[in-house]
Amino acid sequence: MGLIDELRNRLAVAIAAPEVQSFARGLDLEIQFGIDEAAVAIACRNNQPVVSIPSNAPDIALSGPATAWLKVLAPCPPPTYHSFSSIQLRNTSFTVSGDALVIAQARAFLEAVFANLTAPAAHAVEVDLTRLEGRYHRVHSAGGQIAEIYSEATGTGRPVLCLHTAGADTRQFHGVMCDPELGRDWRLIGFDMPHHGRSMPPIGWDGSIYQLDQPTYLDWCASFIEQAIGEPVVVMGCSMGAGIAMALAAERPDLVKAVIALEAPVRPRGRRNEYLTHAGVNGGWHSAAYVRGLMSPSSPSEDRRRAAWIYSQGAPGIYDGDLAFYSDEFDGEQIAKLIDGHKIPVHLLIGHYDFSATVSDAYALAEWIEGAVVTEMPELGHFPMTENPPKMLDYLRPVFQALRSLPL
Template identity: 35%
Template structure:
């Protein structure tokens, strides 16, 4: 007999800043909505372990979408997008997330993102605290300069291999080999959007001097980073959390920059603690 996953995939059409997007998302569970953003240049497949975790989905409605230009979500439908260089901005990124939540009629979800998804979680806590019951920025910091580079799409290099090779060293050696190779595989597929994502990550995202404006009483912030992440090292995440009044920092041992896909069983231990903290503060 075939073994079917309980996860369901659908498309929804949304309008963001006069652009029309057909967005693909995966969903499973019931209870408090938990909206998940993948890392730069990747797609919602990273969250499969979470989507299929019965301990989480018993109490949380888990929704993981593909950002436009990633995975099964195409570039805008009403624009000749190939004529312009893709550069993701903080404003458009936040508007996209809010439009997606509105389209699905999701009321005050918890938002969790990793890497550039973690950074936008901080942006949402600052600019839209009333729209979310909490955020979980994973592998995030107030600023991450230096990664918006031309060689991500250099004509003399295989961009997919360059992106995937950069990912490999960011994972912990203790993570299961199969999961590390799968995470590597995901990144061989998303090179075209990677550089544009990093415009947000390294250029447009800069909350230095503004973290004190985040009100964690209105929107709890629980930040988590793996000890093997040298891109956003634990001390950078901890320093960010310390500047947020009421912010919480959790260090994840023996895991790297892609915790949800490189070692989900270990990541889930830390995630349950983060969810518990947010539940207590709501």
């Protein structure tokens, strides 16, 4: 069997997956997949995808050499061969063409197709959510705003503040927060930023466009620590949460005992695009697909799907508005050079499948923070605590063990 025949068969299996069928709704287009001079297509008509003979005018075309496609079709594709978005945005072996709006409209479908080209990964491990206690806190920011902020906590011991990623909420950390072993020595606390998850916009919000900036983000985090927790914390954040964790260590060291930065970037420019908030694109589907491409193919399929689901529930414009901070403003070099590594230990954990914050980013940050420790996670992506909690815990346990010696 030739490689194009193998791809045709894989595509036929992929488009039969329930989630792929779901994301085909409303699409009316042809997507062509090329291997050297050969090609195969998927046609989406009347809400039904079918493998078809390629035409001369596909709406979207993705082509690459056989050597590259062999990596895509491997049992566990390597980084930048593992998802549609990684191929489109980071893989120079492939060419992707088509109208940008059409690609945005089809992104959820394409990510689901690529996720189903290989055999499903391991089954997800159930998490005991009954360990969590949730409540609201009326938090007054230093900038004069008031928000009813929802938080969850579990465990006993010294406080660890878990900060979610752009466009998401504290549910991302459930698999880590509910671990009984961590809960014996640490009280794990997470809160949904205003406009996110179960936290409504601040009181008096006038419906204007949401755009997060570093001073506002730092203010909400510091105010929550002071008013809801009442003592310095270990800050564990992911992505933009890792960025603001480092900013807290730099600008409010009185509130920080240590930093655990998951997927921390240096300058992650280019993550924003005009279709994140666009009248012609389903925002829930697009945001979920845009982050799905950042996850590892070896993480359990159900956990990856749930990680994307959190993004599909974000309010319109919130993910885009968070990226104003994360992608447009944040400068990891500037922040890292202000952190006193002698007083505040910093651990940088980085997944190989993350192309937003990279392994090289982690080592660059460590060069600017004295004593910072980098831990590579070859089998994880941008959302390690959500896409594969048991594997994330394998990497976190030694970190928390090292932090047990922190002074009270």
